[in-house]
Amino acid sequence: MPPREDPVRDFLSNADKIMREARLVVEALPNAELFAAERSLRQLRGIHVVLPPPA
Numbered sequence: 096m097p098p099r100e101d102p103v104r105d106f107l108s109n110a111d112k113i114m115r116e117a118r119l120v121v122e123a124l125p126n127a128e129l130f131a132a133e134r135s136l137r138q139l140r141g142i143h144v145v146l147p148p149p150a
Contacts, residue, residue, distance in 0.1 A: 106145070113138045 117135040120127045 110142045110146070113142060 113135070117139055120131045120135045124132070
């Protein structure tokens with residue numbers, strides 16, 4: 096029987112990957128390309144929309 100897809104697990108795994116990539120961009124500042132920084136910001140905003148911080 097094939098394993099069931101778990102969208103929450105997939106989302107969290109992708110969010111973790113995005114966070115790690117964003118950290119690399121931040122560590123590379125000011126040498127990081129503008130496109131990389133803008134992409135990271137858009138992706139992090141998407142995570143924030145889905146998982147807002149606790150109140």
